[in-house]
Amino acid sequence: MSGSNTTPPTGVVRSSALSFVASAQPQISDNPVDPSLVTGPSQTSNEQMMAAERLVPAGLKALCDAYSRLYPEQPNPLQVTTRLKYWLGGQDPLDYISMYWNPGKPEENIPPHWHYVSFGLSDLHGDGRVHPEGGSESGYGLELTLRLAAAGPAPLWPAALLQSLARYVFTTGNKFCAGDHISWHAPLDGDSESRVRHLLVAEDPQLPAIDTPHGTVKFIQMVGCTGRELKAAQRGSGFDVLKLIAEDPRCGGSWLVTRARRASARKVRSARTGNAPALLAGVSARVKWLPYTLDTEESTSPQLSPTVERQIKETLQRGLNCMGSAERTVPEGHNMSTDSFEMSSIERALPQIPELMQGSWRCEDTVEYLEGVHVVMNAEGASLLPLAIHGRISHGRHFTWRCGPRAITFVTGGVSGALPTVTRPYAQRGPWLQMLIPPELARDMSPQLVPLSRLADTDSESEDEGEAPAPPPSLPLTLSWPKYKLKITIVPDCEFVA
Numbered sequence: 001m002s003g004s005n006t007t008p009p010t011g012v013v014r015s016s017a018l019s020f021v022a023s024a025q026p027q028i029s030d031n032p033v034d035p036s037l038v039t040g041p042s043q044t045s046n047e048q049m050m051a052a053e054r055l056v057p058a059g060l061k062a063l064c065d066a067y068s069r070l071y072p073e074q075p076n077p078l079q080v081t082t083r084l085k086y087w088l089g090g091q092d093p094l095d096y097i098s099m100y101w102n103p104g105k106p107e108e109n110i111p112p113h114w115h116y117v118s119f120g121l122s123d124l125h126g127d128g129r130v131h132p133e134g135g136s137e138s139g140y141g142l143e144l145t146l147r148l149a150a151a152g153p154a155p156l157w158p159a160a161l162l163q164s165l166a167r168y169v170f171t172t173g174n175k176f177c178a179g180d181h182i183s184w185h186a187p188l189d190g191d192s193e194s195r196v197r198h199l200l201v202a203e204d205p206q207l208p209a210i211d212t213p214h215g216t217v218k219f220i221q222m223v224g225c226t227g228r229e230l231k232a233a234q235r236g237s238g239f240d241v242l243k244l245i246a247e248d249p250r251c252g253g254s255w256l257v258t259r260a261r262r263a264s265a266r267k268v269r270s271a272r273t274g275n276a277p278a279l280l281a282g283v284s285a286r287v288k289w290l291p292y293t294l295d296t297e298e299s300t301s302p303q304l305s306p307t308v309e310r311q312i313k314e315t316l317q318r319g320l321n322c323m324g325s326a327e328r329t330v331p332e333g334h335n336m337s338t339d340s341f342e343m344s345s346i347e348r349a350l351p352q353i354p355e356l357m358q359g360s361w362r363c364e365d366t367v368e369y370l371e372g373v374h375v376v377m378n379a380e381g382a383s384l385l386p387l388a389i390h391g392r393i394s395h396g397r398h399f400t401w402r403c404g405p406r407a408i409t410f411v412t413g414g415v416s417g418a419l420p421t422v423t424r425p426y427a428q429r430g431p432w433l434q435m436l437i438p439p440e441l442a443r444d445m446s447p448q449l450v451p452l453s454r455l456a457d458t459d460s461e462s463e464d465e466g467e468a469p470a471p472p473p474s475l476p477l478t479l480s481w482p483k484y485k486l487k488i489t490i491v492p493d494c495e496f497v498a
Helices: 017-023 041-055 058-070 157-172 227-235 238-247 306-320 338-344 385-395 439-456
Strands: 078-081 096-102 113-119 137-149 196-203 210-212 215-226 282-284 287-291 368-370 373-378 399-403 406-411 426-429 432-436 477-481 486-491
Touching (some): 058 113, 058 210, 113 157, 137 157, 196 227, 227 238, 373 432, 385 439, 439 477, 439 486
Parallel strands (some): 137 215, 282 399, 373 486
Antiparallel strands (some): 096 113, 368 426, 399 406, 477 486
């Protein structure tokens, strides 16, 4: 961290891309120079400027210029940098994160705040060391920002948060877009009393998109939100929730400044209202499927064969035991749960089934029809089962849970391009399973699924501030519809085995 007016915390690297840009400019010497040695003042000055420009990568300079236009009085802001750059084998993809002081607009309920901005999701160097060359976008085409209401010196946890989010983008290839929401399931500032435990995604209100020598770059702002606000975004529109947050004078104003210690925006309600289809059509979650097997109480025969018994035991053991491969990993330097984000973040609503068939599934021509299915998913994914049935399937829409290349999609008979049929309701194409949910099955599933929405309430508030929220169902939990040869098992994150 560097800056002329603030002492950096112990152990933080003093390094600044912006101070490097400043120091690369030609300096005026106090010592007299023999005029006979000067070939021309303008020529020398131009050569020095050109030499300085060559020292600063074009993509980096474009970002520096954009930030400097917004903060011309802060040429050398506070900044953190990685000790070992990503392109040299380091684990942190953001080369720098700068922190600018913003006075806000108190008269408009925009508080003074620190403005964190990233360097590294776009292409800084243009030589292929991190991002492929070419294309209309620079690198991933975005940089991350976050605004934190000021309560003293700039804390480092927002920088660690942005670094973790960037690591997710580099690891998965999933990019953030305005309107998205991110399940984090931990206080953003590490304070156990904070209700701000998740993130919404917006466009930065003061940093418009720019054109760089390597392509376009958008500035995507992370906005801290409560569990209730996250749930409202999942069941409605992230843009609508952002609007309600901006309108509440307690919540940071129209610039969506994050306040780590606040309650939910007053007008936000997590329950769905009206009978319109839900906008959310897809999520990332821990999900898989197994062969369908009958439990003892479901079998019409007096006793299961030893082979079937062994298969059931092995299936349940694989699905419910906690394995080392599912252990949480937290990036060094902060104590937030990146695991809950990496496996459960909400992606953009998936459009139409034919478009889903593009990409990794397109090359899979063989369709396998299954007799039955046993779905296993984590609590975060299962909490959206009621939404999938009530908000999507009942309106003739589809809903998808995706885990890396693997995906499960609920469809209805009216979804164009769907693979299942009434007589063959479970169709698998490569790592993609489509499940036909007919109206009668949706009606049977509905009463059993309603309590699952409370699985996402463990860090939320009750709709009635004077009433404690109902407890979530105990896990692991298996729901079964033998007539349709369908089971769904919900397990805690730490017990999910991929």
